[in-house]
Amino acid sequence: MTRNKMKLVLLVSILLMGLTGTLGWASNSLQGKIDERTTVIWIEGTALGDMVIGSRAQAAFVYVDGTLSHAVASDPNAPEWLKWHSNHYSDKKLKNRALFIMRYKAIKRWSFSPEMIRIGEYKVTDDDILTSKDFMAVGELPPDSTGTLAFSVPAKYVPKGRNILISLGDFSGELNVPKR
Known part of the structure; x- marks a missing residue:
């Protein structure tokens, strides 16, 4: 192999490594935003x-805020469920509202209703649900059932830069809402 061909092979190899590193960074960046x-x-x-x-x-x-919505839209490797439900973010009906996506899996038999959800002091109602009722797995769910549900709540219950309590029936978790 001539000296010029070796330089070309080396240059292409470096470019490919840089490209794969960049793609890996983009995926990690989206995953970090999701986490x-x-x-x-x-x-x-x-x-x-x-x-x-x-x-x-x-x-x-x-x-789902503007930062996550933009990251999902610009990453071709984003999960389909996230792409699908993140599209609600640009809906004009969500002005002054905060968007959430809930993914759930029944491990044992479990009874689920969206009315079990509370964001801070706000109890989710049927009017808050954005997912079509035809695509929601609710009621008595058998083991290994999964579902995804998009809903919105008034933005005043999701103050940026603060911790909020998210409850599902008697069980809860805390979420630190990003400032940006």
Whole structure:
């Protein structure tokens, strides 16, 4: 191989490594934004270190703001459920409202209703649900059932830069709402 071909191969290799590093950074960046806007609630589970034993269900609440919505729209590797429900963020009906996405999985038989959700002092109503009722898994759910639900609450219950309590029935988790 000539000296010029070796330089070309080296240059292409460096560019490819830089590109894959950039793509990895973009994915990590989106995952970081998701993680800082998510709280997980275990229903009837007992924590044992990093494990949860005997849980009936798990629910993850994701707060969708402009930063996360933009990151999801610009990342082709974003999960489909997140892309689909994040589209609500640009809806004009959500002015002065905060958007949340709840992903849940029944581990044992579990009874779920959206009215069980509270964001701070606000109790979610049917009018707050953005997901079509045809696509919601509610009621008595068998083990391994999963669902995703988008809903909005008045923005005054989600103050930026503060911790809020998210409850699902008698179980709750805390979310630190990002300032930006």
